[in-house]
Amino acid sequence: MRGISILGLLLGLAVGIGLALIYTWEIDPVIERNTAPWQLSDSAREDYVVAVALSYAENQDLQLAFDRLRQLRPSQDVWTVVAQIACERHKRVQVKTNSDVVVMRALEQLYRPQGASGCADGQYPTPAPVNFVTQVPTPFPTSTLTPPATKTPTPVLFTSEPETPFAPTATVSFAGSYVLARINPFCDSDVNGVIQVNVYDNNGQGIAGVPVRVSWAGDQSDLFYTGLVPDEGPEYGDFVMEAGRTYTVAVASAGAAQQSVEAVPCGSDSSLITSYQISFRRED
């Protein structure tokens, strides 16, 4: 030990370690390989979470999705992370294609049942299945032949009671042929299981007083009129459905188009029933 200077040895050791660490951490670090999901950048994490959500939408394996998300080692609840990513995508308007909408639905389908929530909640509701009824073409009415005049004149019967005076009736505003212009299923907790009917004329003007018939269960029906809710406009009328039933909606006039809708739950939330906006247009 007589030949060694402790001070010099320690100093050399410190300088050597310092230089080596600079070299191994900054100049020539280990080559990046075998990275785990928790080491991904923010954008790559988003891609990974989207893939997990799409996978879950296909296989419905919640445990597998949870295990995959846990590999991100998030600092908070994994479902909250999914909700945040959905919110960010919604804010950044990254929803342009049908596939983007599918992604948003898959993300929400993953986080909402687990109790997480975010700004994308309910922004991309899954449309309820809509059954379109194929309209049976109405055959042209056959003209009724006027019976030939008989030679024997019909005797005029005189009665002692006075005839009922003829009272002219006003032209009915809703007369005409109606076609289905638009149907839009939607989910809204403020409007739960409601059929919203709007009736317009050929110029797009709302028509008030149009009778709309809703029928269900084969023999049950109800009639309501447009224009009874002034705040919604003259063209508007609505009907509240019961869950699980199928309803047929039609303007109550001859030959009018009809539309069947089902009061099905909105996605996984069984308490919220799908509502429908149905528009009819009068063809003059």
Next chain:
Amino acid sequence: MKRTIGSLLIGLLAGIGIGIYLGWEQFPVEYTNSSLAALAPWYQDEYTVMVAEGYGVDQDVNAALLRLQPLGKDNIFDYVQTLTERYISQSNVPNITPMVALAEAMGRLTPVMEIYRSTPAPQPDALAAP
């Protein structure tokens, strides 16, 4: 003076050795801003399966290709075909069906994948039957 310089050199060499061990082995740089291309192969394969399952949801092969691009593969089609055939050879049943569907959508359906298609093509014999 010689003694001090000699000690300094000895310490320097020892320090460099220790530092290299610490910097490359014991406490290597941990990347936390990595791309999907840097994922370990196992994770890349799992990510590809997830994308394939996503294709089963939206049926959008272009979207699937866009999701696979960050993996940085030279040829995504080759990669999907190879991975699918590997899963078939490994009898990795849960992953085979979605991967075969994606490979087929990419035009890389090979004979070994044929029986794993969700809707197999009718056999010639079946067509010839009365």
